[in-house]
Amino acid sequence: MLKSEAYKKFKKFLFNGELRPGQMFSQRELCEIIGISIAPLRDALHEIQNEGLIELIPNRGVKIILVNDKFVIESFQIRKFLEVGALREIIKKKIPDVFIEIKQEMNDIKKSSEVCIDSQLLKRALEIDEFFHKNLISNLNNSLLLNLHEKVYDRVKLIKKNIRYTSERLVPAMNEHIKIIEDMNGGQKDNSILSLELHLRIAENNFLIGDQEL
Amino acid sequence: MLKSEAYKKFKKFLFNGELRPGQMFSQRELCEIIGISIAPLRDALHEIQNEGLIELIPNRGVKIILVNDKFVIESFQIRKFLEVGALREIIKKKIPDVFIEIKQEMNDIKKSSEVCIDSQLLKRALEIDEFFHKNLISNLNNSLLLNLHEKVYDRVKLIKKNIRYTSERLVPAMNEHIKIIEDMNGGQKDNSILSLELHLRIAENNFLIGDQEL
Known part of the structure; x- marks a missing residue:
């Protein structure tokens, strides 16, 4: 092997x-x-x-490694630098169509959540979440950047695994993502960046509060 | 070993x-x-x-690895994300005194350049350049970030080694650094970030133009 x-x-x-x-x-x-x-x-x-x-x-x-506050804070700081940087570049160029499909899937998940939030739906939400954030990066076609983000995202995956992505977070998280995409498509550059920063801050805070559970 | x-x-x-x-x-x-x-x-x-x-x-x-345009562009894109992100964080907190000493050394180098720009002075300029950019990162006390920036900066070092840091670039580069620090200390947050972005863009363009030499 x-x-x-x-x-x-x-x-x-x-x-x-x-x-x-x-x-x-x-x-x-x-x-x-x-x-x-x-x-x-x-x-x-x-x-x-x-x-x-x-x-x-x-x-x-x-x-x-222990998933503690330091681990969460350091991971999210780098994640913010890379993803916000990438979003700025994407806005400077033009918006790729792929985000339209992501937004559609997020709206579908929201609709399904009105019926029942089960583990299957949470899994779909986690997948589209990861797909959206990795897409921000992969859009730039920078293999070294993709590689660094992958490493940081592995840390985020470890955090998510050990601090539950609760059902209460599902709809707000989808709404935050949709807001980022809509601000981007509507030409609201600064708003879109602020929306992404806010989304990452909310996620980080949720994980920091969840730290006691470990 | x-x-x-x-x-x-x-x-x-x-x-x-x-x-x-x-x-x-x-x-x-x-x-x-x-x-x-x-x-x-x-x-x-x-x-x-x-x-x-x-x-x-x-x-x-x-x-x-071949130091070509792709290598330069990819390295500088990540460098920008990390350093501009770090500068935003530093400004949000408060300005550490260490940048005052860096500015002093840069002014000394400028004064010396009026007499003669020799290889000794170019070496000093390269060192303070690296020290300044690494300081932006190390100020945040994020060991993973420091590690990622180190890797990107190794690529920048390889670029610099193979595309000369010419004497014509010495004074402008010092001035660009000083402008970033002065904007930061003067509370001109947005200007400071724009100054850093401009400095990185000028450096990147110089390396891209220099590519034919290889």
């Missing part, structure tokens, strides 16, 4: 919640849990440590 | 210009040039490839 496969498998277990923040494992335990051999695991762990998702503690093992 | 030492040594040779953009080396050749053994080199090369500074080409060797 290659390092890149070990890397992907480790992340899958991390985002599935099978490896939880703050937990400590020996490399041997990790091999068993994930079902991979030690050499590719070791290579992958070095890269994942560079991304700040684990700590390698000599003679003890692997500690999954 | 550890991977981290191999990593540092490789970068030293890259930034010294001993490994030039576009060149191809076998891993054995690199070991000889840098004076390290193959195992730590191989580990380090994987990380350096992740940072986008080299390409590992199977059965052929290591290609130093």
Whole structure:
């Protein structure tokens, strides 16, 4: 098995919640849990440590990073820099049609939420959420930027996994996204940027308040 | 020798210009040039490839990335997002005194330039330039942000190494920096951000024009 496969498998277990923040494992335990051999695991762990998702503690093992206030604040600060920067660039050029479809899906989710908010709908909401934010970045066709945002977004995924995306947040979050898109399409450049900043601040605050649950 | 030492040594040779953009080396050749053994080199090369500074080409060797227009544009786009974002945060809080000393050094360099612009003075100018831009980031005490900016700044260092920081650029660059700091200290928030954006745009354009030289 290659390092890149070990890397992907480790992340899958991390985002599935099978490896939880703050937990400590020996490399041997990790091999068993994930079902991979030690050499590719070791290579992958070095890269994942560079991304700040684990700590390698000599003679003890692997500690999954704790999702605490510092982790949330640092992640959201960078996320804001990259996404707000990207939105400014997108507005300077022209608005790509892809956001129209995203807005349609968000309105569909809102409509479905009037009937029942179940885990299926929450999953759809999380997916369109991720798709929207990653689209802001991928629109710029900058592979290094995409790579850095991916790393920051992995942290956001870890935060979301460990602090619930509650049903009360579903409709407001969709409305915030729709507002960003509408301001953008309506040529309200400054409003659109303020809307994105506000959306990220609300999300961050929700996660900070949720921190006690951990 | 550890991977981290191999990593540092490789970068030293890259930034010294001993490994030039576009060149191809076998891993054995690199070991000889840098004076390290193959195992730590191989580990380090994987990380350096992740940072986008080299390409590992199977059965052929290591290609130093070409510093072309795409490389410059992508690097400066991210640099702008991170540094402008950081400046906005710094202005929101309060201005740290450290920028006063930076401004003083920049004025000293300008005064010295009236006598003679030699390689010594250009070196001082490059150092204070790097110190100023890294200070914008380090002021926020966000270790992940510092890490990402370091990676982007490594690309900028490679660009600077291969496209000369000419003596004609010395005084204008110092003036642009001083303007950013003065706008910041004078409470001219928006002007300060515009000044930083303009400074980065001028620098980027200079590097793009310089591209033919490679």
